Amino acid sequence: xxxxxxxxxxxxxxxxxPRNAVAHFAVDHRLDDLPAEKPTxxxxxxxxxxxxxxxxAALGGADAAANPVEYALAALGSCQVxxxxxxAAKLGITLDSIxxxxxxxxxxxxxxxxxNEVRPGFRGVRVSVDLGGPDRSRFPELQIAVDQHCPVLDxxxxxxxxxxxxxxxxxx
Amino acid sequence: xxxxxxxxxxxxxxxxxPRNAVAHFAVDHRLDDLPAEKPTxxxxxxxxxxxxxxxxAALGGADAAANPVEYALAALGSCQVxxxxxxAAKLGITLDSIxxxxxxxxxxxxxxxxxNEVRPGFRGVRVSVDLGGPDRSRFPELQIAVDQHCPVLDxxxxxxxxxxxxxxxxxx
Numbered sequence: 630x631x632x633x634x635x636x637x638x639x640x641x642x643x644x645x646x647p648r649n650a651v652a653h654f655a656v657d658h659r660l661d662d663l664p665a666e667k668p669t670x671x672x673x674x675x676x677x678x679x680x681x682x683x684x685x686a687a688l689g690g691a692d693a694a695a696n697p698v699e700y701a702l703a704a705l706g707s708c709q710v711x712x713x714x715x716x717a718a719k720l721g722i723t724l725d726s727i728x729x730x731x732x733x734x735x736x737x738x739x740x741x742x743x744x745n746e747v748r749p750g751f752r753g754v755r756v757s758v759d760l761g762g763p764d765r766s767r768f769p770e771l772q773i774a775v776d777q778h779c780p781v782l783d784x785x786x787x788x789x790x791x792x793x794x795x796x797x798x799x800x801x
Numbered sequence: 802x803x804x805x806x807x808x809x810x811x812x813x814x815x816x817x818x819p820r821n822a823v824a825h826f827a828v829d830h831r832l833d834d835l836p837a838e839k840p841t842x843x844x845x846x847x848x849x850x851x852x853x854x855x856x857x858a859a860l861g862g863a864d865a866a867a868n869p870v871e872y873a874l875a876a877l878g879s880c881q882v883x884x885x886x887x888x889a890a891k892l893g894i895t896l897d898s899i900x901x902x903x904x905x906x907x908x909x910x911x912x913x914x915x916x917n918e919v920r921p922g923f924r925g926v927r928v929s930v931d932l933g934g935p936d937r938s939r940f941p942e943l944q945i946a947v948d949q950h951c952p953v954l955d956x957x958x959x960x961x962x963x964x965x966x967x968x969x970x971x972x973x
C-alpha cells in the first residue's frame with residue numbers, strides 16, 4: 630500500500646470515529662537474576678520485536694548494543710526519516726534519498742549526581758537532514774511540515790507527562 | 802568493573818577536569834534508492850551498532866522492526882533499568898530483579914495533520930517499575946533518586962532544544 634493510500638485510509642477511519650486515531654504502544658524491559666555478569670544489558674520487547682540495550686565500557690557495560698540515549702537519538706532520526714516520507718507523499722514532493730544524522734551532548738555530572746544543578750539529559754540536539762531529489766526548491770516547505778508533525782521531535786521539544794510507579798509486591 | 806568502580810573512576814576523572822563529563826553521541830539514519838519497496842524501513846548506525854526501524858502495516862510499513870515511538874519508549878525503559886542499577890549500587894541497595902514496562906498513547910490526528918491542535922507526540926507516558934530484592938523499604942528512596950537522575954526521563958519530562966537543518970546540496 631502506498632503511503633498516500635495509508636493517509637487516505639487513515640483519514641476515512643478517523644472520520645468514521647475519531648477514537649480510531651488513538652494508537653497505544655507498550656514496551657517491556659527486563660534484567661533478571663541479579664547480580665548479573667552484564668549489569669547494564671537490558672532485554673527489550675516491543676510487540677513481536679526483541680532487541681537489547683547496553684552501555685559502553687566507560688559506563689559499566691560490555692557494549693553489546695547501543696545505549697539508551699543513542700536509542701533516543703535513533704527514535705528521533707528514524708521518526709524524521711519516516712515523517713519526511715509521509716509528508717513528501719502528502720505534498721507531492723519527490724525524494725530520491727534521505728539521510729539524517731542526529732547528535733547530542735550530555736554532561737555526566739547530572740546522571741551520576743555529582744552536580745544536581747546539571748540536568749541528566751541532553752543539553753541540546755542537532756538534526757542534519759540530507760535530502761536528494763528534483764524538487765529541491767520545495768525542500769524548505771517540506772522541512773517545515775515535517776518538523777510540525779514529527780512525533781519524536783515533539784517529544785524532544787516539548788514536555789511529555791511521564792508518571793513512574795513502583796509495582797506493589799505480589800505477596801504483600 | 803563493578804558499577805561502584807565506574808562511579809568512582811568517573812568521579813575522579815571529572816574532578817581532574819570537568820570537561821571529562823561531557824559525553825557526545827551521534828547516530829546515522831539512511832533510506833536510499835527511493836522509491837523503496839519498503840518506504841518506512843530505516844537503517845540506523847550508532848557507533849558500531851546497527852539496527853533497523855520500521856512501521857506496522859497500518860502505518861505503511863512491513864513491520865520488520867519496532868517503530869520510532871516504540872524505540873523512544875524503549876530508550877526510556879532501558880534508561881530507567883540502568884539508572885536503577887547505578888543508583889542501587891551508589892545507595893547500597895540490593896536488587897534481585899528489575900522489570901520495567903513503559904506505555905503511551907498518541908493521537909494520529911497530529912502526525913497526519915488532520916487536526917493541527919493535536920500534538921503529534923505522546924499525550925502522556927506511564928512507567929511501571931517492578932523491583933525484587935530484600936531492601937523493599939528503601940525502594941521509594943531509590944525511585945526518587947532514579948527519577949531525578951535518569952537521562953531519558955529528563956528528555957521526556959522537560960524540553961530539550963532540538964535544531965533541524967537541511968544539508969545544502971553538494972554541487973550547489
